[in-house]
Amino acid sequence: MNTKIIAFFNNKGRVGKTSLVYHLAWMYNELNLRVVVADLDPQANLTAAFLNEDRLEELWPDGNxxxxxxGCVQPLIKGIGDIAEPHLEYVEDLLSNENLALLVGDLSLSGFEEQLSEVWPKCMDSDESAFRVISAFWRVMQKTAVVHQADLILVDLGPNLGAINRAALIAADYVVMPLSPDLSSLQGLQNLGPTLRRWQKNWKDRLHHNPADDLVLPQGQIQPIGYVVLQHPARLDRPVNTYNRCLARIPNVYREAILAEPVDNHLSVANDPHCLALVKNYHSLMPMAQEARKPMFHLKPADGALGAYATAAKKVYRDFQKLADKIAERTSATKLK
Structure with missing residues (x-):
């Protein structure tokens, strides 16, 4: 049985998506689940959040x-074979218990974009090599799940609608959409919904052309399970009224654009069943957590989390625990232990 893959995606950048995935990965580890975190964003910011500079230099040397x-997809790029065996990086932290494993990202991954784009139409010609390229991310992730005996896989993606993200989302069973309450996020949602439905349909059409009985492929479920609103600090150039108007529009824009359902004018973020969480901006804790190289809810007095900071760290824990529970419940990926 394949391990469930949950992608976190928004085609608008700077909404706090990578931080969300990072904290959820640690929370599932805290809840005693075995998690693979796959960094499929060519910017590799999630990898940089987990690993220190010395380890990054070892993983990203000059050359291969x-x-x-x-490294997993390079044989396909070179045309010399299929996917390579994946390496998992276990996060070096006494609290991880080796439950948390990282599929390391790479800035070089952008070099896979052109090939993914070129082979997409060739799947309709029953080209086996094209199917192997398009399904590479899914097959690599499922291999990591077997090695790690993972309960679930979380995927961080870049903010665009390119071929890398198309292949990554086809690999996903579920998708969570991190949003910020601003006009560009709303516009991004309106573009995203039709694109996801088109990719899903196009992949279903291609599945019938798979010529290899022994090549198992992702089903392209890409099921949206909800959105997370990530609040940002107040800015002088973004008045409160604009923020509130954008926040109020999110439920219906999500229903129309992502789910293709009619609007419900009685909905707000507070009572929308598709809203997984409204995550506060903990701007005072984040720099402290980044310096300590740990999630905000693991901050201790030795890290500077004293008084109000310690109280805030406990609240972050509760917020992410509730969000992790809700995502696990909606995906049926696993039962929390």
């Missing part, structure tokens, strides 16, 4: 990168 996601 055999221990990253790019």
């Amino acid at each position: 990168h055999p221990h990253t996601i790019f």
Whole structure:
């Protein structure tokens, strides 16, 4: 049985998506689940959040990168074979219990974009090599799940509608959409919904042309399970009224654009069943957590989390625990232990 894959995606950048995935990965680890975190964003910010500079230099030397996601797909890029065996990086922290494993990202992954784009139409010609390229991310992730005996896989993606993200989302069973309450996020949702439905349909059409009985492919479920609103600090150039108007529009824009359902004018973020969480901006804790190289809810007095900071860290824990529970419940990926 394949391990469930949950992608976190928004085609608008700077909404806090990578931080969300990072904290959820640690929370599932806290809840005693075995998690693979796959960094499929060519910017590799999630990898940089988990690993220190010395380890990054070892994983990203000049030349080949055999221990990253790019190393896994490089034989396909070179035309010399299929996917390579994946390497998992276990996060070095006494609290991880080796439950938390990272499929390392790589800035070189952007070099896979052109090939993914070129082979997409060839799937309709029953080209087996094209199917192997398009399904590479899914097959790599499922291999990591077997090695790690993972309960679930979380995927971080870049903010665009390119071929890398198309292949990554086809690999996903579920998708969570991190949003910020602003006009560009709303516009991004309106573009995203039709694109996801088109990709899903196009992949279903291609599945019938798979010529290899022994090549197992992702089903392209891409089921939206909800959105997370990530609040940002107040800005002088973004008045409160604009923020509130954008926040109020999110439920119906999500229903129309993502779910293709009629609007419900009685909905707000507070009572929308599709809203997984409204995550506060903990701007005072984040720099502290980044310096300590740990999630905000693991901050201790030794890290500077005293008084109000310690109270805030406990609240972050409760917020992410509730969000993790809700996502696990909606995906049926696993039962929390």
